[in-house]
Amino acid sequence: MKVILKQNISGVGKIGDIKEVSPGHARNYLLPNALALLANDKNLAVVQRAKEVIEKQKGVEKGTLKEFAEKLSKASINIGVKTGEGGKLFGSVTKDDIVEQIKKDLGHDINKKDIVFEDPIKETGLYSVEIKLKSKKFSDEISETVKLKVWVVEKKEGK
Secondary structure, eight states, X not given: OEEEESSOBTTTBOTTOEXXXXXXXXXXXXXXXXXXXXXXXXXXXXXXXXXXXXXXXXXXXXXXXXXXXXXXXXXXXXXXXXBOGGGEEEEEEXXXXXXXXXXXXXXXXXXXXXXXXXXXXXXSEEEEEEEEEEOSSSTTTOEEEEEEEEEEEEOOTTO
């Protein structure tokens, strides 16, 4: 019996796949639990239309993410920190500091888990920080990697 999967099912297939399954498995498990539809002409047309809509959404999402990645790659942020002798920081600049400054300067939220540090930032200067941006809706399929310029500068007293 041919069915169209409405969800990812381990051992059977992914959402939208048309699979040949045993009639008992379809009647007793997949159809009653709304995990699949019968593969008839009407349901095939509905699934095809849904796939087209999803592909269109992916295109829009990819364009938006690419635009944001370009904006980030051209931008730079300044993080003011308290320092000791020789430009050494008291502590280090964290991913939270970078996320907060991006939100403040550029008005965008990013996930701190998407920021990749090679070494902790413990001195003033210019750093290139890698950020792996992911689509909110299609995070496993659409992503961009961008380098952001981060200036770590000494915070003046009284500010």
